[in-house]
Amino acid sequence: MEMAEFRTELHRWLDAHADELEPAFSPPGTLDEQIAQMQRVKAILFEADWIRYGWPERVGGLGGSPMLRTELGAALAARDLADPGLFSLIEVLAPTLIDFAPAELAAEVVPRLLSGAEIWCQGFSEPGTGSDLASLTCRAEPEGDATWVINGQKVWTSLAQYSDRCVLLTRTGPVDARHRGITAFFVDMDTPGVSVAPLEMINGQHEFAEVFFDNVAVPADRMLGDLHGGWAVAMSILPYERSSCFWQRIAYLYRRLEKLVEVAPDDDRAAEVIGNAFVQLHALRARSRVTQHRLADGQALGAETSIDKVLVATAEHATYDAARRLLPGVVEMDDSATGAAWRSEYLYSRAATIYGGTAEVQRNIIARRLLDLGSDE
Amino acid sequence: MMDATERDLLQQTVRDAFVSADTTTSLDSVLVDLGWLEMLGTARRDAVDIVFRSLGAVNGTSSVLDDVVVSALGIEPRADLAVLLPSFATWHAPGTTDGTDVSAMGVATARVATAADLLIACGTGAELSAVTVPRSAVEQRVIEGVDPDGGFRVVRVDRAAIGSSLGRCEWDAAITWGRIAAAHQIEGACRSMLELARTHALERVQFGRVIAGFQAVRHRLAEALVAVEALDATLTAAMDEVGPLTAALAKATAGRTGQIVGAHAQQVLAGIGFTTDHPFHRFLKRSLVLEGLFGSADEIATEIGHQLLATRCVPTLIEL
Numbered sequence: 001m002e003m004a005e006f007r008t009e010l011h012r013w014l015d016a017h018a019d020e021l022e023p024a025f026s027p028p029g030t031l032d033e034q035i036a037q038m039q040r041v042k043a044i045l046f047e048a049d050w051i052r053y054g055w056p057e058r059v060g061g062l063g064g065s066p067m068l069r070t071e072l073g074a075a076l077a078a079r080d081l082a083d084p085g086l087f088s089l090i091e092v093l094a095p096t097l098i099d100f101a102p103a104e105l106a107a108e109v110v111p112r113l114l115s116g117a118e119i120w121c122q123g124f125s126e127p128g129t130g131s132d133l134a135s136l137t138c139r140a141e142p143e144g145d146a147t148w149v150i151n152g153q154k155v156w157t158s159l160a161q162y163s164d165r166c167v168l169l170t171r172t173g174p175v176d177a178r179h180r181g182i183t184a185f186f187v188d189m190d191t192p193g194v195s196v197a198p199l200e201m202i203n204g205q206h207e208f209a210e211v212f213f214d215n216v217a218v219p220a221d222r223m224l225g226d227l228h229g230g231w232a233v234a235m236s237i238l239p240y241e242r243s244s245c246f247w248q249r250i251a252y253l254y255r256r257l258e259k260l261v262e263v264a265p266d267d268d269r270a271a272e273v274i275g276n277a278f279v280q281l282h283a284l285r286a287r288s289r290v291t292q293h294r295l296a297d298g299q300a301l302g303a304e305t306s307i308d309k310v311l312v313a314t315a316e317h318a319t320y321d322a323a324r325r326l327l328p329g330v331v332e333m334d335d336s337a338t339g340a341a342w343r344s345e346y347l348y349s350r351a352a353t354i355y356g357g358t359a360e361v362q363r364n365i366i367a368r369r370l371l372d373l374g375s376d377e
Numbered sequence: 378m379m380d381a382t383e384r385d386l387l388q389q390t391v392r393d394a395f396v397s398a399d400t401t402t403s404l405d406s407v408l409v410d411l412g413w414l415e416m417l418g419t420a421r422r423d424a425v426d427i428v429f430r431s432l433g434a435v436n437g438t439s440s441v442l443d444d445v446v447v448s449a450l451g452i453e454p455r456a457d458l459a460v461l462l463p464s465f466a467t468w469h470a471p472g473t474t475d476g477t478d479v480s481a482m483g484v485a486t487a488r489v490a491t492a493a494d495l496l497i498a499c500g501t502g503a504e505l506s507a508v509t510v511p512r513s514a515v516e517q518r519v520i521e522g523v524d525p526d527g528g529f530r531v532v533r534v535d536r537a538a539i540g541s542s543l544g545r546c547e548w549d550a551a552i553t554w555g556r557i558a559a560a561h562q563i564e565g566a567c568r569s570m571l572e573l574a575r576t577h578a579l580e581r582v583q584f585g586r587v588i589a590g591f592q593a594v595r596h597r598l599a600e601a602l603v604a605v606e607a608l609d610a611t612l613t614a615a616m617d618e619v620g621p622l623t624a625a626l627a628k629a630t631a632g633r634t635g636q637i638v639g640a641h642a643q644q645v646l647a648g649i650g651f652t653t654d655h656p657f658h659r660f661l662k663r664s665l666v667l668e669g670l671f672g673s674a675d676e677i678a679t680e681i682g683h684q685l686l687a688t689r690c691v692p693t694l695i696e697l
Contacts, residue, residue, distance in 0.1 A: 257691050261685050261691055283626075287606065362599075367598060
């Protein structure tokens with residue numbers, strides 16, 4: 001299906017099914033409520049085929065440009081039907097399985113992720129491994145020919161306590177081999193030895209968790225990609241994280257600014273604050289659109305997506321800074337549901353310059369790779 | 378529209394012509410020789426994009442902005458026709474008329490000094506019309522200001538008899554294209570400022586190493602590049618969906634980008650960037666002037682904010 005037709009038909013369908021799709025709670029809701037809503041929406045969209053567009057037929061998709069699924073995620077975010085941060089996890093997890101898992105495994109599990117039957121998480125970061133991913137130490141050792149045994153810890157793992165599976169990066173070579181000694185596995189979270197301890201975030205929600213691996217036995221055929229080839233798996237996520245995930249986030253931020261525009265006073269100060277936030281959002285959207293088209297045209301995305309990352313973080317801060325300035329006391333003192341939503345989102349927005357590679361790491365990449373300023377060591 | 382090869386060729390031709398033009402030849406005549414007026418008619422987007430980006434990149438002074446505004450008004454541009462631009466930091470039509478006489482206040486490019494006629498847009502909204510007056514009816518004064526090389530003049534017309542009436546016209550289109558042109562020129566200037574700072578950072582040695590090795594310097598230059606690339610994308614969006622709002626957003630972004638790149642580049646250039654020995658100051662000064670032309674970043678953002686508040690909605694404007 002062509003994009004313009006897809007967009008028109010999708011929005012017509014979403015309009016017609018608005019009552020069915022609408023959350024049963026008033027935002028922000030608890031994380032349990034948000035997850036239940038997202039899985040319910042995915043099930044309805046799978047039944048109606050919408051969530052199958054843009055995915056390959058061999059994993060239960062209907063084919064077509066990946067931009068179709070990006071458009072779907074953006075439409076859901078713009079209508080507040082699913083949190084884009086949670087929903088767009090599909091974008092970083094499903095392509096990994098499609099590109100690196102044995103074909104039968106991908107065909108079996110990807111439809112479960114799309115249909116809302118399962119939730120997966122991404123086990124990358126560790127207590128000693130934030131921006132410096134190549135230093136990870138969670139260890140996988142072979143036991144016979146058919147099994148690997150995993151020991152170690154992950155942290156900041158979003159939705160770990162809800163998850164059925166985990167795309168896990170482990171150390172299989174020496175630590176000083178850095179990115180050359182890493183291997184990825186697809187681990188069932190109900191395997192004996194896996195335990196999860198949710199962390200309370202700054203907004204009071206428990207979106208991420210610590211995950212402990214204590215002699216966790218994983219079949220060798222659950223290896224993703226090659227032995228010591230985990231870095232390629234990790235890097236393959238980047239183009240999706242920096243394109244479709246961002247487009248969904250941008251749709252969400254437009255809706256946030258619109259919510260602010262609906263209630264802000266119509267005076268010069270509000271106009272300047274809102275206008276400046278909109279100028280930034282538009283520049284981000286324009287940049288992200290260029291990036292989506294480059295990906296769809298088959299170009300390899302690389303260091304230049306660090307620019308998208310800096311822009312998305314800056315615009316997210318600007319949007320919520322605008323809200324805090326124009327809604328005095330709402331973030332700090334308002335105990336209504338509306339106040340709770342702005343407060344939760346405002347606090348969460350501060351993470352935009354941290355997750356997915358800090359703003360500083362992005363600037364380092366831009367300086368070295370795009371401006372050719374040489375080494376900073 | 379041109380294809381990529383034609384664009385690259387034109388870009389190279391324009392850049393070469395600008396660089397090799399001797400100081401006594403005006404860039405206007407260089408462009409006219411390259412077929413600028415024809416290109417403006419047949420491939421306006423590519424012509425404006427390439428010519429104004431190049432003007433910005435070489436810090437060239439030219440009056441071809443007049444041709445862009447005139448043709449956007451639906452009037453045939455010609456080398457001896459100047460146009461009255463809005464006063465600095467404003468964007469309303471600069472003239473008023475009673476049908477017989479015209480009065481106006483605004484700025485103009487250097488062309489007004491030699492043109493046969495000055496075109497003036499008068500009135501507002503549906504009542505907007507274009508008239509010309511002969512140069513002899515125009516009071517003009519060269520603006521020294523921050524950028525004397527820019528060639529801008531402040532112009533006043535006091536109850537002059539209309540030379541010719543050109544009928545109704547769309548001022549929105551003139552502002553849209555004026556902003557698009559100025560924003561491209563700012564992008565060209567920003568890329569040059571960034572390159573000057575980058576080159577300096579790779580050559581300047583302090584504490585026994587080139588300053589490009591210091592993270593504080595690297596991050597400033599990285600931020601400058603982020604701003605320039607964001608501007609580039611808004612210009613692509615403005616060219617794909619030409620309209621008052623996409624152009625306003627591009628011009629606001631350009632103004633802000635000029636501020637960001639100017640500040641970071643100047644800090645990295647440090648002492649030498651504070652002198653007139655180094656070419657940086659010319660780009661900085663020109664970008665200050667270009668930001669004010671058709672409205673500064675803050676003024677345009679405020680105007681856009683009022684539009685959003687009036688409609689209580691935030692349009693997405695561009696789609697995948």
